[in-house]
Amino acid sequence: MLADAFGRVATDLRISLTDRCQLRCTYCMPAEGLKWLRKLDLLTDAEIVRLAGLFVTEGVRAIRLTGGEPTAHPRLPAIIAALAALTPRPELSVTTNGVTLAAAAPALAAAGLDRVNVSLDTLDRETYRALTRRDRLADVLAGVAAADAAGLRPVKINAVLMRGVNLAEAPALLEWALRAGYQLRFIEHMPLDPQHGWNRATMVTAEEILALLSERFTLRAVEPGARESAPAELFEVLDGPGADARAGGPGAVGGGAVDRPGAVGAGAWAGGSGAVGTVGVIGSVTRPFCRRCDRVRITADGQLRTCLFARAETDLRGPLRDGGSDAELIALIRAAVAGKQSGHAIGAADFVQPERPMSAIGG
Ligand code: SAM
């Protein structure tokens, strides 16, 4: 078991397969890209699978492949198949920009992938082009549909809202996701960009996102217990496109309230009971979930990170390549997790952004 000094147990492993990407999202990478990791420094497929196997024997139950863009890895299906053969079999997911998913989804599902999280911040072609510096919105939409058709469900959509760019689009994104049956989650912008352009004063907060959504939808908070360690605060959407259909006509949309658990009768829509879907808000900065964090990360060059914001890493690649035994590697991993920091301390006077940007850590 991978326990830390604060009583948390790591059960969720993120593995970055590459730091490279075809997109250049403005909040993630500069237009010219970054200084990429050297190929020989990247973990080989066998190294990835061996490390993952050690984490699984230590209690990891879910593995997410990320990057950079993990679908750019030429042998992704083979890696997924090898991870699916681990015992006990971990739940397997991929976080992707979706650009090449239309072609890749069937093979990924056949290899044993369970789910995908697709990052999509806008449905407007021009805004997408400006935000990602690439004209690939149509490919992403096709990719999301292909993932759904391949059974990689629930398809989750991750969106980062930027003031003056796509913030006003949040309700439209939710409406689109509800209609299609995708689970949308809004993520607060975090100070992990190499350009150091993050600014707490101008970032879009979870509170602001919820207020904006509540102008159009009635939201009811799902009891926190139900989301266990998951970072997203989940809200049932009590009205919207699905509700209209069930009510037999265009219903009154927009109860305008974010109901807290236990609010009696709040947010009921005229056509019946129950929610038309859910929406998640990940307030990593303003509503940190550090106390329940169950995650650890391995970078594409084999460094173990116990927090997105950690300033220290534990080298696993060196000991792997030096012939380290399973017991030696497990001892290293246990010691690293035991030393996991209590929280990220963004906002503290002495907060220093980690040297690695998000794309090189594995988001
Ligand atoms: N390329 C893949 C993708 O975009 O889904 C996987 C890697 S990407 C780094 C993972 C997630 O991190 C994406 O949803 C992206 O929007 C998010 N992300 C990147 N930089 C971020 C930042 N500074 N703050 C919050 N989220 C960020």
Ligand code: SF4
């Ligand atoms: Fe690429 Fe994902 Fe970063 Fe966008 S957020 S540049 S898709 S790694």
